[in-house]
Amino acid sequence: MTQVSDNPLEPYVRAALALQGYTFEDAEIAEIAAQFARLEAIARTVFDWPLPFASEPAPVFRP
Amino acid sequence: MIGSAGDIVQQIAKGTRSAAAVLAEAKVLIHARNPDLNCFTATTFERAEREAAAIDALQAQGKPLPPLAGVPYAVKNLFDVEGMVTLAGAKINAGNAAAAADATIVARMSRAGAILVGALNMEELAYGFLTENHHYGTTRNPHDRTRGAGGSSGGSAAAVGAGILPITLGSDTSGSIRVPASLCGVFGLKPTYGRLSRSGTYPFVNSLDHVGPIANSVLGLGLAYDAMQGPDPDDPACAQRPVEPAGGSLSLPRGIRIGILGGWFHEWAGPAARRSVQLAAAALGATEWALLESAEVARAAAYIITGAEGGALHRPRLIEQYEDFGPSSRARLVAGGLIPASWVIQAQRARQHAYAQAMALFERFDLLIAAAAPAVAPRVGQETLLINGRSIPTKAGLGVLTQPISCIGLPVCTVPVWPGEGESPAERALPVGVQLIGAPWREGLCLAAARTLEQAGIAEVRLL
Numbered sequence: 001m002t003q004v005s006d007n008p009l010e011p012y013v014r015a016a017l018a019l020q021g022y023t024f025e026d027a028e029i030a031e032i033a034a035q036f037a038r039l040e041a042i043a044r045t046v047f048d049w050p051l052p053f054a055s056e057p058a059p060v061f062r063p
Numbered sequence: 064m065i066g067s068a069g070d071i072v073q074q075i076a077k078g079t080r081s082a083a084a085v086l087a088e089a090k091v092l093i094h095a096r097n098p099d100l101n102c103f104t105a106t107t108f109e110r111a112e113r114e115a116a117a118i119d120a121l122q123a124q125g126k127p128l129p130p131l132a133g134v135p136y137a138v139k140n141l142f143d144v145e146g147m148v149t150l151a152g153a154k155i156n157a158g159n160a161a162a163a164a165d166a167t168i169v170a171r172m173s174r175a176g177a178i179l180v181g182a183l184n185m186e187e188l189a190y191g192f193l194t195e196n197h198h199y200g201t202t203r204n205p206h207d208r209t210r211g212a213g214g215s216s217g218g219s220a221a222a223v224g225a226g227i228l229p230i231t232l233g234s235d236t237s238g239s240i241r242v243p244a245s246l247c248g249v250f251g252l253k254p255t256y257g258r259l260s261r262s263g264t265y266p267f268v269n270s271l272d273h274v275g276p277i278a279n280s281v282l283g284l285g286l287a288y289d290a291m292q293g294p295d296p297d298d299p300a301c302a303q304r305p306v307e308p309a310g311g312s313l314s315l316p317r318g319i320r321i322g323i324l325g326g327w328f329h330e331w332a333g334p335a336a337r338r339s340v341q342l343a344a345a346a347l348g349a350t351e352w353a354l355l356e357s358a359e360v361a362r363a364a365a366y367i368i369t370g371a372e373g374g375a376l377h378r379p380r381l382i383e384q385y386e387d388f389g390p391s392s393r394a395r396l397v398a399g400g401l402i403p404a405s406w407v408i409q410a411q412r413a414r415q416h417a418y419a420q421a422m423a424l425f426e427r428f429d430l431l432i433a434a435a436a437p438a439v440a441p442r443v444g445q446e447t448l449l450i451n452g453r454s455i456p457t458k459a460g461l462g463v464l465t466q467p468i469s470c471i472g473l474p475v476c477t478v479p480v481w482p483g484e485g486e487s488p489a490e491r492a493l494p495v496g497v498q499l500i501g502a503p504w505r506e507g508l509c510l511a512a513a514r515t516l517e518q519a520g521i522a523e524v525r526l527l
Contacts, residue, residue: 017397020378021382022397024385028385031394032394032398034394035399036398042362043410044363045359045363046410047406049357049360049413049416051409051412051413055412055415057411058270058411
């Protein structure tokens with residue numbers, strides 16, 4: 001039976017894990033969701049940064 | 064005393080010391096000091112004896128000696144070494160086939176006459192700024208065995224800091240040369256992204272992975288760096304640039320404009336780190352503050368790119384062998400693999416934007432300085448760092464000052480400074496490194512500034 005979590009990101013984590021072919025126990029999912037929450041907290045800095053619309057990504061970075 | 068690379072090269076050239084004798088001393092030091100430090104995961108003494116004999120034969124015949132003739136060194140265990148399994152600190156790799164050939168820069172070190180003596184411990188898969196490896200043990204700090212060496216190139220920094228070797232090689236995705244160099248009190252060079260070939264190294268984050276040397280002198284750093292330079296079509300990120308020797312001329316040009324990075328870099332530097340920066344700035348005559356506004360966003364972008372690429376790289380084995388990954392890395396790796404594509408694209412856009420801001424800063428300054436770690440080495444097992452009243456997880460937080468710089472690929476030389484700050488005598492005896500940051504391809508300037516600090520006695524490797 002699936003445990004109820006207070007991590008609001010856990011439903012996303014469960015869906016994304018299934019999409020990528022992972023199968024985990026609830027305790028492992030909770031740990032992964034906690035790690036994902038840390039990533040999301042840091043990622044917010046990038047979301048909020050006012051980038052020029054035309055700025056290009058640097059997937060292969062060549063200074 | 065093993066001595067510096069420059070001293071060893073000179074002594075062998077003059078015939079006052081043989082490569083075999085230097086190697087014998089290195090072996091004694093490894094046997095004496097490694098057991099309680101845990102720097103090495105393997106030794107390559109048979110190969111080393113062959114390489115040393117070849118150097119001594121050249122010397123005996125009066126033939127020209129290569130630039131690193133007889134200098135012993137070792138490599139983080141993510142570099143391919145012919146005949147050895149490349150572990151990258153991970154149990155999941157232990158059953159892999161042995162490497163068929165040396166990594167490009169290991170082969171170049173051999174051609175330069177250096178003597179490979181072994182492979183060094185690291186954080187599992189290079190993911191984290193500690194070397195508390197679940198499978199291969201913790202690498203301890205040579206200046207205080209209750210503390211860690213930092214990571215992920217912890218074995219590389221500790222082996223030099225303990226006086227075992229004059230040069231080692233490491234890798235740096237977000238600070239993995241600079242953080243352990245800072246904590247162990249040694250010199251480290253993270254070159255410009257793409258300067259040194261990564262061919263034959265175990266990847267972590269292709270967009271951010273760098274390789275470079277760690278040494279007990281600036282000259283040693285320069286000699287190794289020069290020996291490893293050059294284009295390599297086998298690494299798609301390696302710049303097809305000619306060798307630009309930096310080690311031969313280590314004098315700082317007059318009129319160099321040096322800025323002290325404030326903002327993020329000051330906020331996240333604790334008292335000891337700030338004191339290190341102050342000492343280096345004073346010795347270099349730097350008085351002006353510089354602001355890299357995008358530092359926080361660059362750090363976040365690196366974090367996202369690292370998580371996404373690392374998670375994607377290891378997904379197949381995380382599915383099959385989750386239990387074989389260390390408990391401190393496996394959940395983080397899986398979580399990284401769940402990052403949506405839109406975050407990664409935004410992070411790559413932010414990265415390019417941060418790079419443009421840094422380049423604007425280099426119109427006003429030739430060199431930037433900042434601490435390499437927020438504090439002195441943490442105790443082994445310490446879970447959080449308290450920096451200026453703010454708590455941050457140790458494993459990720461030690462890289463808070465290095466991550467924004469590697470995100471945008473700038474060259475950095477980290478120098479060991481001894482601030483004498485701390486709440487206890489033990490803390491006051493520990494180093495905090497300073498980053499000397501250049502514009503792309505200006506490694507020579509970073510090394511010259513490091514040499515200036517070394518000559519001034521501000522930056523030094525202290526052996527116990």
